[in-house]
Amino acid sequence: MRRRFATVSMLACLLAALGFLAAPMAMAADDVAIVGTLVSPDGKPVVGVAITVEAEGFSQAATTGADGKFSIPVPKGGTYQVTVDETTLPAGVTLANPDDASRSILVLNGQKRLLFKLSVGGESTNGSSDGAGTDTSDNGLVGQVSQLLVDGVLFGILIALGAVGLNLIFGTTGLTNFSHGELLTLGAFTAIVLNELGINILIAAPLAVVISALLFGWGQNKLLWKPLRRRRTGLIASMVVTIGLAITLRYTILLLFGGSPRSYQQFAGQAGFEIGPVSVTPKSLILAAIASVAIAATVLWLQRSRIGKATRAVSDNPALASATGIDVERVISVVWTLGAGLAAFAGIYLGLTQDVSWNMGQRLLLVMFAAVTLGGLGTIYGAIVGALVVGMFIQLSTLIIPTEMKTVGALFLMIVILLVRPQGILGRRERVG
Amino acid sequence: MDLGFVFGQSITQAIGVTAIIYCLAAMGVNMQFGYTGLLNFGQVAFVAVGAYSVGVIVVTLGLTLWLAIPISIFASVVLALVLGIPTLRLRADYLAIVTIAASEIVRQLVRSIALRDVLGGANGINGKMGQEFHDLNPFPADFELPFLTYTRQDLWVVIVGWALIAVLTLLIWLLVRSPWGRVIKGIREDENAVVSLGKNTYVYKMQALILGGLLGTLGGVIWAVAKQSVQPDNFVPDVTFFAYTIVLLGGAARVFGPIIGAIIFWFLLVFVGEFLNQAIQAGWLDFLEPTDIGPIRFILVGIGLMSLMIFRPQGIFGDKKELALDGR
Numbered sequence: 001m002r003r004r005f006a007t008v009s010m011l012a013c014l015l016a017a018l019g020f021l022a023a024p025m026a027m028a029a030d031d032v033a034i035v036g037t038l039v040s041p042d043g044k045p046v047v048g049v050a051i052t053v054e055a056e057g058f059s060q061a062a063t064t065g066a067d068g069k070f071s072i073p074v075p076k077g078g079t080y081q082v083t084v085d086e087t088t089l090p091a092g093v094t095l096a097n098p099d100d101a102s103r104s105i106l107v108l109n110g111q112k113r114l115l116f117k118l119s120v121g122g123e124s125t126n127g128s129s130d131g132a133g134t135d136t137s138d139n140g141l142v143g144q145v146s147q148l149l150v151d152g153v154l155f156g157i158l159i160a161l162g163a164v165g166l167n168l169i170f171g172t173t174g175l176t177n178f179s180h181g182e183l184l185t186l187g188a189f190t191a192i193v194l195n196e197l198g199i200n201i202l203i204a205a206p207l208a209v210v211i212s213a214l215l216f217g218w219g220q221n222k223l224l225w226k227p228l229r230r231r232r233t234g235l236i237a238s239m240v241v242t243i244g245l246a247i248t249l250r251y252t253i254l255l256l257f258g259g260s261p262r263s264y265q266q267f268a269g270q271a272g273f274e275i276g277p278v279s280v281t282p283k284s285l286i287l288a289a290i291a292s293v294a295i296a297a298t299v300l301w302l303q304r305s306r307i308g309k310a311t312r313a314v315s316d317n318p319a320l321a322s323a324t325g326i327d328v329e330r331v332i333s334v335v336w337t338l339g340a341g342l343a344a345f346a347g348i349y350l351g352l353t354q355d356v357s358w359n360m361g362q363r364l365l366l367v368m369f370a371a372v373t374l375g376g377l378g379t380i381y382g383a384i385v386g387a388l389v390v391g392m393f394i395q396l397s398t399l400i401i402p403t404e405m406k407t408v409g410a411l412f413l414m415i416v417i418l419l420v421r422p423q424g425i426l427g428r429r430e431r432v433g
Numbered sequence: 434m435d436l437g438f439v440f441g442q443s444i445t446q447a448i449g450v451t452a453i454i455y456c457l458a459a460m461g462v463n464m465q466f467g468y469t470g471l472l473n474f475g476q477v478a479f480v481a482v483g484a485y486s487v488g489v490i491v492v493t494l495g496l497t498l499w500l501a502i503p504i505s506i507f508a509s510v511v512l513a514l515v516l517g518i519p520t521l522r523l524r525a526d527y528l529a530i531v532t533i534a535a536s537e538i539v540r541q542l543v544r545s546i547a548l549r550d551v552l553g554g555a556n557g558i559n560g561k562m563g564q565e566f567h568d569l570n571p572f573p574a575d576f577e578l579p580f581l582t583y584t585r586q587d588l589w590v591v592i593v594g595w596a597l598i599a600v601l602t603l604l605i606w607l608l609v610r611s612p613w614g615r616v617i618k619g620i621r622e623d624e625n626a627v628v629s630l631g632k633n634t635y636v637y638k639m640q641a642l643i644l645g646g647l648l649g650t651l652g653g654v655i656w657a658v659a660k661q662s663v664q665p666d667n668f669v670p671d672v673t674f675f676a677y678t679i680v681l682l683g684g685a686a687r688v689f690g691p692i693i694g695a696i697i698f699w700f701l702l703v704f705v706g707e708f709l710n711q712a713i714q715a716g717w718l719d720f721l722e723p724t725d726i727g728p729i730r731f732i733l734v735g736i737g738l739m740s741l742m743i744f745r746p747q748g749i750f751g752d753k754k755e756l757a758l759d760g761r
């Protein structure tokens with residue numbers, strides 16, 4: 001789910017961390033608030049419900065207005081106890097989850113939207129606005145389309161980071177890696193661990209990328225895939241192994257870190273700024289720029305460097321490449337390292353713009369597959385093109401289909417492309433019945 | 434630590450309702466993956482179709498279960514055709530990607546807000562499903578088994594379920610030793626060879642996909658009837674991979690493989706869960722919380738799936754000659 005924070009409001013600590021971006025942004029500490037809307041399952045606003053926000057030396061109460069909305073300004077970021085007075089709920093309406101009656105939440109900067117699930121009898125609804133897309137709706141169609149295009153390109157670049165590694169590994173080894181999503185998650189969690197040890201994310205992120213590349217890329221190939229290749233384990237068997245690995249890694253992360261989403265300590269809630277009708281956050285622009293450079297460097301490396309050329313040769317025909325004296329194992333080892341590093345970066349990118357959770361990579365896996373299938377399985381440029389197309393398609397499709405269905409649209413697009421052009425946009429024609 | 438309780442629970446679950454559902458799904462996977470070599474990673478979609486057909490027909494529309502079953506079979510065949518037509522000509526890896534994607538499409542569709550009036554959204558469909566079936570239950574209300582702890586309702590489902598599995602296993606056994614079975618095994622071993630014998634492998638693969646899907650759908654029907662509740666998030670891709678683990682455990686391309694696999698799989702899974710639960714309560718494992726048991730069970734399944742595929746791809750009772758798992 002996309003998180004959008006109010007466009008104004010930004011705190012001094014963030015500005016200090018982001019010194020070079022500080023100038024154009026307004027400071028308005030008053031705008032830190034806990035907001036939400038209570039709506040009954042049949043869509044009517046729930047009026048007059050008392051909600052209290054408390055913290056050390058602070059207490060503020062409010063009731064929901066005629067539109068079901070409430071907004072409680074708080075003095076600064078921190079942890080607040082939010083209590084819903086259940087006796088003020090209308091007759092027949094209850095909280096779907098009784099634990100919601102009183103819970104403590106962490107407010108960073110900007111407005112914190114709350115989710116209360118209400119139920120009438122057995123039916124329930126998300127009695128809250130999720131905020132997605134709300135700030136673009138007043139912009140008219142042109143504004144909306146340009147916002148979605150920008151979001152789509154940014155998302156596409158993120159997908160490309162993952163998809164390039166996926167496709168490189170497929171190209172050189174023939175392995176369809178269903179545990180590639182977990183490489184994203186592992187990267188993001190490596191960064192979380194470093195970050196929580198007190199290292200600023202600006203340093204923790206590159207460190208995590210290097211650690212992931214070596215540990216989860218090079219190490220994984222060394223410990224798992226190289227021995228399997230030596231045993232001549234078939235590709236289909238290997239694919240099932242990647243599934244098992246994905247399940248193992250995913251639930252190990254869940255076991256170690258728990259199920260609730262986390263955020264990095266820096267840049268968590270960053271205000272967007274507006275360019276014409278489009279609103280973007282500085283961090284996503286910077287991340288996209290770094291990601292583009294990383295992808296361009298990968299492409300250049302494949303085109304120019306010796307080992308890059310060897311990689312393309314192995315992708316083309318491993319046996320022939322080996323016969324010309326290329327060390328195929330070394331190429332594969334480099335590709336795993338690179339792929340895992342790019343994936344770790346993608347994970348941190350995702351963690352910085354959304355949040356870090358145990359199944360974040362799994363949620364993106366099928367989108368990455370859609371991108372590589374669209375562009376052509378095994379072709380590096382295809383992965384980039386496919387990722388951009390999928391990213392924009394996912395965002396733009398929300399103009400027509402409900403937001404919750406946007407991934408379905410992309411997966412559907414993938415199936416249609418397979419019908420028309422099975423080798424993908426840039427793929428070579430090849431078919432084994 | 435009450436080991437008797439742990440064993441009792443494990444055996445009850447090993448031949449219980451969930452094992453039956455997964456056994457049927459695994460029989461489908463065995464037909465597609467074990468015999469034909471089709472890498473269908475979207476088996477859970479067929480289970481979901483079965484469960485939701487019952488939910489929609491019986492609860493949403495208020496019609497009878499006896500109508501829901503043929504409709505679920507019809508829906509399952511349609512899904513197999515929709516999945517198979519674009520993908521069965523493609524390589525194994527494409528088939529795997531598309532089928533897992535399709536299973537996610539199905540899950541997202543059934544949980545969507547747009548279709549909530551029919552399919553129940555994220556809450557799914559809850560209510561009396563298959564009252565007609567439960568009315569046939571011959572066991573008296575106060576019936577109790579020694580050792581096994583089934584409710585009266587579950588006991589009826591278990592008996593009918595295993596009887597159904599027995600009949601289906603017999604049919605599959607007859608089918609795979611028929612000329613048709615030899616062709617699909619030939620496709621698994623070397624598709625080009627079968628093509629050069631003049632067989633239309635596309636049609637055979639489609640038939641295997643439909644058949645395997647139908648078995649999964651029957652599992653879904655039993656799911657709805659036994660659990661009286663279908664929820665979209667029950668049908669995540671992990672279900673498919675549980676079914677794969679079951680097939681590999683029992684031995685792929687073995688007619689009894691899924692049955693043995695399902696029983697062993699659920700016995701081990703429940704045993705580990707209950708054992709850890711008791712050990713935590715007894716204070717032996719202070720570093721664990723009861724909520725950690727779920728992830729631990731999944732981790733064991735993942736490791737099990739990997740190790741089986743690497744060290745013993747033919748499964749515990751499989752025949753290595755039966756399975757040349759790399760005809761792509």
